[in-house]
Amino acid sequence: MAVFDTDSGRSRRLRLAAVALVALAAVGTAGAFAADPSESVPEPVRFEDAVELGLSSETDALMAGDATLPRVQVFYSQLQYVVGYNGIASFVDSRGDGRTERQFGYPLVAYVETFDHRDPGTTESGLFAAGGAGGWTPVDEAFYVVGSDAETPSGEVVVPFRGREAAAAFADDHGGSVVGWEAVRTRSYDVDSAATVRSLAADRWRTANQRLAAAERRADRPVSVVVGEDAPTVSAAVAAAPPNTTVRVPPGTYEETVTVNRSVTIAGAGAGRGDAAATRIVGNGTGSVVTVRAADVALTGLRIAGTGNRTRDPEAARQSRDPEGGTWDTNIQLGYGHGDAGVKAVGAPGLVVDEVVVDTNASGLLLRSGSHATVSGLVVHGTDEWQAGFMGITGMESRVTVTDSRFDGGRDGIYLHRADGSVVRNSTFVDNRYGTHLMYTGDALVADNVFRNELFAGVTVMTRPAGNAIVGNDVRDSSAGIQASGTRTYVGYNTLVDNELGFSTSARGSLYEHNVVVGNELGARATTVVPSSRVVANDFVGNADHAAAGAGALRVWADGGRGNFWEGANVGPRGPGERAYRPTSPVDGALHRTVSAVTVRESPAARLLDALRGTVPGARSGSIIDPAPAAEPYHPDRLAAVAESDGDPVESSWRSAAGADGNATATAEGAE
Template identity: 75%
Template sequence: MALFDPYGDPSRALRIALGALLLVAVVATAGAFAADPESAAPSPVAYDDVVELGLSSETDALMAGSARVPRTQVFYSQLQYVVGYNGVESFAATLGDGRTERQFGYPIAAYVETFDDARPGTTETGLFESTFAGEWTPAAEAVYVVGSDARSPAGETVVPFRTREAAEAFAADHGGRAVDWEAVRSRSYDTDSAATVRSMAPERWDAADERIAAAERRADRPVSVVVGEDAPTVEAAVAAAPANTTVVVPPGTYEETLTVNESVTIAGEGARISGDGEGSVITVRAPDVALTGLSVDGSGGQTRDPEAAREGREDGEVWDTNIQLGYGHGDAGIRAIDAPGLVVDDVTVEANASGLLLREGSHAAIRDLRVDGADEWQDGFMGIAGMQSRVTVTDSRFEGGRDGIYLHRADGSVVRNSTFADNRYGTHLMYTGDALLADNAFRNELFAGITVMTRPSGNAIVGNDVRNSSAGVQASGTRAYIGYNTLVGNELGFSTSSRGSLYERNVAADNELGARATTVVPSSRVVANDFVGNGEHATAGAGALRVWADGDRGNYWEGANVGTHQPGERAYRPTSPVDGALHRHVAAVAVRESPAVALLDRLRGTVPGARSGSIIDPAPATAPYSPDRLDAALDPGAGPVHADWRAELDERSGGGDEDAAMNARDRNATGGGIDPRATRAGPATRPISATRAGQATRPTSATRAGPATRPTSAATEGPGDA
């Protein structure tokens, strides 16, 4: 039976698509002759005008004060934006990867920040620092110190200088040696990467196990006071209990509020503590307090303290501090202030504002917590609000309210095996890095299941199941690992908003849109994902061509392998009107094989006009990577579907030669860190312009005054990647 009828009448949509393709071919052909080459390479621009890749130093708490990451800015032949790399080594890694040139063109000019007159040195913790910003010098003319004791939060950093004398002086004080640009390109570097984050995800899970076990031990204390026998109220019992003992609260309802100032365990046996509708019900102000077996209700409804936020603004505090002052000073069922070591186990909170509010280093281990929030998210607040407080959450449920869990500067947090439903955001991270969000289930989230904003670093989002929500996973930042997630029935499965990151083994099925490339400069890898049954598999905004593959490993796209070609032999373009329709309209194959489309295929990637908003997978897989999980995800009677990702990652880490080769590729995501075991390919096909006056050609869209306006991703509050 034929796959299509070449004499049949294709749908009106396909006729329109063919007409659009013919128009694009004509425009693209004309655009090939539109460039107006100049003899001089472009001059450097203000760094605020570049699109940044590499380390996200500006939001890293370690990079306060005079600490810096040496920067690079690069003009590419077929990209209208100037690309800025935080870390010279980040740019060096792109020159041999084979993908950057295909997406951006070749580098026609590159400048590095040199520090001859900037009093360079290192901080007490070894971070590179300088009193002043550096000056821009052509990369090929600079001298670099490698192997010194200067570091960045991602690892080793290369320090550039204009003169060899300045470089050798720095090396004399801080170790290392002075080398030229070619030597920098040929080196490998001991820096972090998205694949490092992948390898650390099982370790973070194990660390969470240890935290929960330690919390159990802290909570297990001898009984000293029983409410109703030794003291008339819970508040009186807590005041009477010696430190490191347990207050037992028998079944019943206790209408009171209390403050805990000693390291005690409050153990309920079906007890309910009910506040008077004003303020917080339980306030903890001591370390190592444990709350178990309680139900809590009756807090006030104030979601933030406007006076605290106002004071912050008057003091000139930055935006995120205002958020902490506002969000961290509302009412809660349980509020902890400067109370590290908090244990919350088998607790239910009916929340008028926040369920659990943590601030000022109130690191907490939380198990079997249930927070029932407001039916309308505007009427409530967070299930858990963690402000500068690391949380370890397991086996919990958050339903209703604003955000199930909101974390702000809560690095190292773990949220796992928990359920979220009918929130605005399920889990919402701001300025929070090195976290693990794993094996959670999200349902009917108004804005998104998982959202990560304000450019953090090193987060692992693994094994989650998000359905019937506006978006599955939207994560900004750098060096993120987004893998093994199951995203079904959402408006959007996932967006590739994080820079230098790795998106793999995700199942995007039956979404209106499977994935969206949200940033103008791609630097992440999207590989080994399964796209099935989506209205559109993927779309991309303005920017360079996105290559979603890793060598001969692509993604599985339903419909990519239909037609006259052998499976896997023809590249698939989900953003093409024709390719994008293959899984919905079999007749699209007739259009795909037409001469007009063949011409457009040859033009794609050769002129800037044929690149904008495009994704290509040059090696589409012939079968799903996760068939069992895909089948389970599409079963209407199935519950949450989670991959056995810990076992798979452990197996891959210790696998044979094929696994080792795959892992080596995975560790070298463009724009991310560089694995020390990686080897560098030879020089780029075209050398970087050595001087500003050297002969170079650039497209007319590049300007000396700066690049075009930097678009941002509305969903993630800042440019991400891929």
């Protein structure tokens, strides 16, 4: 069995000794390998026992059918966990980023999943597929097919085999060439990253502009029926209106529920904000008030009230418990998607909601079954107690574009479930449980919103989706500012002030940059066991504690010569940036609160402890280091605006930094 050949040329004896030390340190650790110290090299583990990096769970689910993804598992010298990479390209990419070795140590041995006797091929859509159970082969003993017609959802796939003949047979059937590990590890791969998501954020903003312009054109239709003149009720007017025309609803209160089965615009005289005349549609306190079951419907200038208070359908939710595979995901979709709402849309793509106010005990706008919607100027007043109400917008498998809207009270301001490609921007969220809450939703943009007094978090992303951009938001006085899981998430240019927690690095392979983190009880928390994200160019000022870390490897929050700005990091006799800063150290972490702590920091004992943390795996666990703390804040203008704003939101420059083509200007990307 071959030990992984490191680039540094360390001796085999040193590597084997380190294997034994790591094995001893790993015994009893959840998710870690356990090896007999008398053995020179650890054996492969079940991939399920490794800490996984690489593709997101949503891509994993896509591959879980007939498709397959080659995997790698790696034992590192300074890490007690086995790291599992989904895709060989993701492991190769990590070897060249210069950060992995700093945090994990060097790879002692790496195994690749091989497919010699698994009938490898492709699905109808060209995805790589193989059956049966695979074996594990040291990476430098395997043979690889590159350039074949097999793919993964993210692009090229490298297919490994234990024997050259099996590799050649696959290449004969599917093209490509057979190469060794040296050619694979020096090959360039187009690995999607959080930096790619950053470059796409401005494009998503422009896409939202296009959707809004198209929605405005779609809603602009000639008037065919006027309520009170041509028909006695809104329902009667909708029934009489030809498709692609407008039903005009004069000011007044219309006590009815309305079902829209044709592509029309229902235009009120106004939603009753301030002294404006109001067109009010009031239900009877049960069910939804306006139900849309047709494409390209537009609702404008309305105030809606009188909804029922059912937030979910218990009977629909019970269906998910059937033995045929009821899952939590299905439970949420069936339950949440069948409650009451001011406006409920089912199978109604192209919905336009503009200048509408909803007073509700349940959801304001409920979208289900592909009811993709464009929303502007929506105001939802929910319940005072979040347990008694529901969502401002509930989107179930329905993409939504929201701008210039407001959500007060209720459960979540916006809850999106499998709503890929959604955009939430320029909106205000106050007194919700969560402001914006994404589940199974990727490739979304959450930008330039204001969140205040959110009970749990301003922005939360759960269930590990991929490719979300969370930029330019201002979150204050909340339990947490931003908590985003998933992969390839871009969290940039946000202003996080006076929260219990500014942000957590819950997303894997993600980028956190240019955030201003001020006056929080805890500025940031490193939460992933195996760090794979980049944290750089953030300003930490006035937090009770700047950062904390859970169990796991050393986190390095810097990129080469650039790190973050930490208030207090540069006090003492040394010049700015001459000493690494450890926000998780009791001494360093107190420097911005107690300047006299610098005396302890410069003591011989403290220096010895620093050296210990850098070399011994147990001492590295659960810590953060910034080897190049910035001498000055990256965003002094935003810090000054926070100090002077009296709670007013602070604008960031993320869109101007993105440039006309959507690519962010060059900036360092540090490593978690």
